[in-house]
Amino acid sequence: MLTKRIIPCLDIKDGRVVKGVKFEGLRDAGNPVEVAKVYDQQQADELVFLDITASYQKRKTLVSLVEKIAQNIFMPFTVGGGITGLQDIRDLLNAGADKVSINTQAVKYPQLISEAAGKFGSQCIVVAIDAKRITTKSKCLKWQVFIHGGRTPTELEAVEWAKEVARLGAGEILLTSIDADGTKNGYDLELTSAVTGAVSIPVIASGGAGKKEHFYDVLTKAAADAALAASLFHYQTLTIPEIKKYLREKGVLVR
């Protein structure tokens, strides 16, 4: 049986990890290669790197960084941030990324999803969706899609957009709740459930992890296929082995 995945995420800027990382014994806690190795040792199921660098020149740094990481870890990893076209995807895959995560450009130019899936296979095309709850008078819950790292609202509704990206050939959805992100109050279970119930591709839930129970809830109640967290792991509030042990005891299939 397929196991549920626990995925640490690193935010990268100019080739460095920018969210605080507090691993003891690391010579350089901001060096993504070193951090990636630690997560590999902890048997993370996968790694996600999100590059928040904008300029072209600096994106070349990302490609060489991906190469260095690929040489040092033996686990799957996804790279996202600033992907605008097939050439960006090809560069990252050739550098050793297993999957790429597309967000803003997927909204601006949805055909990129089908072109990329046709060219490289659905299994390596992840579409990231950043969603924020809309307050409506009706009881029907809705979430608005944001792009540009959560700064720009769009006219898309998240569940509808999820269905559309699946139809276009995305292999996976990385779903972040803007409301929950950074709160440590738990994943947005309603948002996650709504999306996992609407698509038949895997969904990675992101935003809000604060304690072990949150992982259990999102992987079982909301049927997420994977749960992603960043600062929780960086600060070692919880370690990956601790979470997996807890989930195993609760009967969730993990590696």
Added chain:
Amino acid sequence: MIAIIDYGMGNLHSVRKAFERMGAETIISNHPNELKKVEKIVLPGVGSFGDAVQALRKYGLEEVIYQHIQEKKPFLGICLGMHILLEASQESEAVAGLGIIPGVVKKFEASSHLKVPHIGWNQINFRRLNCPLFKGVDDASSVYFCHSYFAQPKDNMVIAATTDYGIEFCSILWKDNIFATQFHPEKSQQVGLKIIENFVTL
């Protein structure tokens, strides 16, 4: 010397890195003359079945693979590199596979219980315990999968391990000197590296 075939289907560095970590001397090549000289061949691959087979034919590598296998030299196909060994695939029906292993490649049928692609860590259940790749590997170990299609060989005897994803599909194929994994050993941490080491030390 182990050759990793480069036919333009995805990145080969992580495959190479894993083999080198396990002590292998490797080359990445698509030159028939170079490939004819090596002891072992690894055929990785990410992308679509049709593109992959056509790329192999374009480089004149189909013959090289037939010959290598006929000479009883070890061969390892990974993921799409496994599919290519069969006769045909639902992924690209107009293009015939190499037909080295009788059978076809099929797509998982998505349902509310079954997401496609099959992405993540799943267990390999040993069918043929004497498979040389299993040395030092526990039955039901988890390895990393990332695929929508799976091989369905005609002869059950070539199935060395299966994996449960809605159906029991062939996750390790083994026939004499031919080995193939549906999962990515190079991405499967210790278990994957052990399987690679077992191939390297054949």
